[in-house]
Amino acid sequence: MTPAEVQAEISQLLRTLAAIGTPIQVLMPAGAAVLLALASVPAWRRLLGPAVTAVAVLLALGEGLLVWFHWRLYETAIVVSPETGRVVGRVAVPLWVESEKLYVWALILALMAVLLRRHREELLPGVAAVLAVLTAGAAVWGRPFTEPLPSFLGQYLGYLQEMASGDPARMMGAYQAMEGARQLYYNTWYMWAHPPALFFAYATFTVAFVATLVMVSRRYSAYETTAYRWIRLGYLPLTAGMLIGFPWAILAWQGESWWWSGKVNMSIMMWLLYTAFLHARLYLRKPGMWRWVAALSILSFLTLLLTYLATYVVPGAHSYL
Numbered sequence: 001m002t003p004a005e006v007q008a009e010i011s012q013l014l015r016t017l018a019a020i021g022t023p024i025q026v027l028m029p030a031g032a033a034v035l036l037a038l039a040s041v042p043a044w045r046r047l048l049g050p051a052v053t054a055v056a057v058l059l060a061l062g063e064g065l066l067v068w069f070h071w072r073l074y075e076t077a078i079v080v081s082p083e084t085g086r087v088v089g090r091v092a093v094p095l096w097v098e099s100e101k102l103y104v105w106a107l108i109l110a111l112m113a114v115l116l117r118r119h120r121e122e123l124l125p126g127v128a129a130v131l132a133v134l135t136a137g138a139a140v141w142g143r144p145f146t147e148p149l150p151s152f153l154g155q156y157l158g159y160l161q162e163m164a165s166g167d168p169a170r171m172m173g174a175y176q177a178m179e180g181a182r183q184l185y186y187n188t189w190y191m192w193a194h195p196p197a198l199f200f201a202y203a204t205f206t207v208a209f210v211a212t213l214v215m216v217s218r219r220y221s222a223y224e225t226t227a228y229r230w231i232r233l234g235y236l237p238l239t240a241g242m243l244i245g246f247p248w249a250i251l252a253w254q255g256e257s258w259w260w261s262g263k264v265n266m267s268i269m270m271w272l273l274y275t276a277f278l279h280a281r282l283y284l285r286k287p288g289m290w291r292w293v294a295a296l297s298i299l300s301f302l303t304l305l306l307t308y309l310a311t312y313v314v315p316g317a318h319s320y321l
Contacts, residue, residue, distance in 0.1 A: 001078070003160040009076050010157070014148070017069045021145025024062040028139035031055045032132035039125040039132070049120075052128055055135060056110035063095075063107055066144060070095055077156055079178055080163065082171040088179060091156065092187045096195045098149050099142040101308075104196070106134035108203040118226050119211065122218075126210035155181065190244055197241030202304060204234030205274070209301035216294050224290060227297055228281060235274055242271060266307040273300040 001009070035055060038048045070093055077091040096104040113127045138144065155178065162174030185191060208230035215223035277296040283289050 003164040006076060006078065007157060007160050010073070010153070013069065013072050013076065014153075017065070017148065018146050021062065021065050024058060024065070025139050025143065025145045027058055028055075028062075029136045031058060032136035032139075035128045035132040035135075039128045045121075045125060048124055048128055052110065052113045052124065052131065055131065056107075056114050059103070059107040059110050059135070062103070062145070066095060066100065066103075066148075069148065079159075079175070079182055082163065082168065082175050089182055089187070091152075091178075091182050093149060093152055094186065094191050094195065096199060097191075098151050099144045099147060100138075100149075101195075101199075102134055102138040102142050103144050105199050105202055106131060106138050108200055109134060109206055112203050112207060116207070118229075119214070119223060122214050122223070123207065123210050123226070126213060127207055130206050130210065152186070194241050194245045197237040197244065201234035201238035201241065202308070204230045204237075205301055205304055208234070208297060212294050212297040212301075221290070224284075224293065231274060231277060231297070231300075235278065238271060238274065242267060263307065263310045266303065266310050270300060270303045270307050273303055 031051070031054065034051055035048070038044045038051050074090050074092050077093070078087045079089050079091065080086065081088050109127070109131050113124065113131060116123060116127065159174045159178040162170045165171065208227040211223050211227035211230065215221070215227060273296060277293060277300055280289065280293050280296055284293060
């Protein structure tokens with residue numbers, strides 16, 4: 001296909017995605033508002049379980065549509081060498097980048113909320129409130145169906161324009177940039193393992209955060225045990241995801257001081273705080289230690305939020321500034 005034909009096919013794909021996905025994107029903030037209302041009014045909380053399930057189904061349907069979109073994009077987004085005129089590969093854009101980050105976090109948390117059993121009645125209002133914020137943010141801020149993958153599409157459509165220019169120097173420059181992104185970012189197996197492991201951990205830590213707040217407000221140790229179990233569930237994926245990201249960073253960011261990135265350093269701080277939580281809990285029976293354990297749990301989650309937001313406000317290798 002010529003660059004013009006590829007661009008026309010992508011434009012049609014984007015129109016189809018918007019036509020099918022816009023109702024989902026509109027329903028997401030509405031569902032979030034319903035969750036917040038039901039979580040806030042005790043008399044309405046008997047409806048909270050079905051509402052969470054409905055939001056989870058809505059997000060799952062949307063994710064199915066995004067899977068289809070990414071697959072069609074993979075079939076369309078070819079990279080052609082200007083020297084040989086041959087296709088050297090296709091770009092496999094992962095399902096958890098750019099505008100879809102919050103969406104994946106919300107989807108995983110929604111599924112965990114549906115499966116939540118231990119202290120479900122007490123934890124579901126708090127979990128539903130966080131889920132509402134993530135769902136609304138994914139729709140309003142991320143806009144995954146109407147403005148998907150702005151950075152990738154900006155680069156790839158720019159690459160197509162340069163390839164159509166006929167200028168050998170411009171064509172080679174655009175090709176080298178696009179092929180580098182394809183090999184070292186989008187198509188690398190690290191990108192398909194590192195982020196989802198982290199988002200799974202983020203979802204478990206969200207439930208643990210809610211359980212800790214309930215424990216502090218009710219002074220009942222069983223909630224602390226629940227918080228510990230959720231943190232334990234997410235700690236190994238968090239550790240594995242960070243370890244996977246290390247060799248990927250060495251390959252992808254050669255020549256850049258990526259280790260000074262605010263996101264990298266805050267991620268390490270978050271990991272240290274959750275590690276400190278797990279170690280402090282070994283001394284939970286000491287008088288007053290539960291307060292330190294609870295403080296570490298809350299501080300760790302706040303650091304998690306700052307780590308996520310650092311991508312958008314702190315310059316560095318992970319930055320979208």
